[in-house]
Amino acid sequence: MSKLITFLSSLLQKVAESNDVNRRFHPQKISVFHGLTIPTISIQSYLERIFKYANCSPSCFVVAYVYLDRFTQHQPSLPINSFNVHRLLITSVMVAAKFLDDMYYNNAYYAKVGGISTTEMNFLEVDFLFGMSFHLNVTPNTFHTYCSYLQREMILQPPVNVAESSLYRTARSPKLQLCFNEEESTQQQQQQKQQLAV
Template sequence: METTRFDGIDGFSEICIALGLEEYEKTNYSSSPPKILQIVAYLLEKSIQKNERLLRVKSRIEVEIITIFHGSKAPAMSMKRYVERIFKYSNCSTSCYVFAYIYIERFLQKRASFYLTSLTVHRLLITSVMLAAKFLDDATESNAYYAEVGGVSTEEMNELEMAFLFSLEFSLLVTAEDFAHYCQYLEVKVAGEIIGLRN
């Protein structure tokens, strides 16, 4: 992406480097995964906790509609470990995780009655990362490969992809400005919140 598009964002290059978006070396994975993974995992986990508290109250009044994105049970793997697994095996660029987060937000805005929970988050994440890689990267893995990484069948992966695309009305474009502002939000606000929780 051309840096001139981000002139309005102070320190955009530094934000990208802090998130691990600048030519992050796969060989560095064992020592320190890029910060974007931790941030995405944190935001998804936070949303899950909020929604599951809400659903415990709402379940007395209404029944949640089950979709293809609902697993029969929540995977034992934590959100952080799942994000890191996708990163380790998918070979997609780190910018895909910013795109994937944007796609999940768009998906949730289009489907107001859908809740991000421990039963839905893993399928949404693997689908959004796969679509981000297809849209953003020059070379990507097959649906069958992503299915294996994500812990679903190839048939399910294909169905998840189509359901996700139709929900987004096939709108996968993220403008340079939106990308820059999301990066700034993720690095400045969310990363600061995570550090605050540790102290």
């Protein structure tokens, strides 16, 4: 689990730094996820803090990654950067825990873990859910695909080539560079079922 935390934080750090640079070339919207300043706590320390105090299942961190990916796809004008990555992280993990785990903490607790107010945590949750069009269900196939991607990239350390990450936007294209496509994976799964039926 510690390797996953290190890898995810490294990935998000690179994505945030890249989008910080791209901000000069592509206009980005300001949202409730943006802080006035860049937090002093590193992304890795913040993710470790969430892992330590949230007590959610390890699956929540993979699902939170899926949610972040979906959010960036649905909100292309709100890329992950150094001003919003911490709030997006605490929100995605909280939403994943509520969706996956039988027992989870309330918003006030997650607000304390994230270093924000309960009111702000409530606003972040609502905006995040609407931002990804309430697309919360993660099929076993999608979960497996994301896990496989993360495992492959962790084995290939040093951390991922940012250009391959679905959370990364190139300066040339406002669209996401997807590492895989959920719809294609679902179609492949259906084709396999049809072949087995024959």
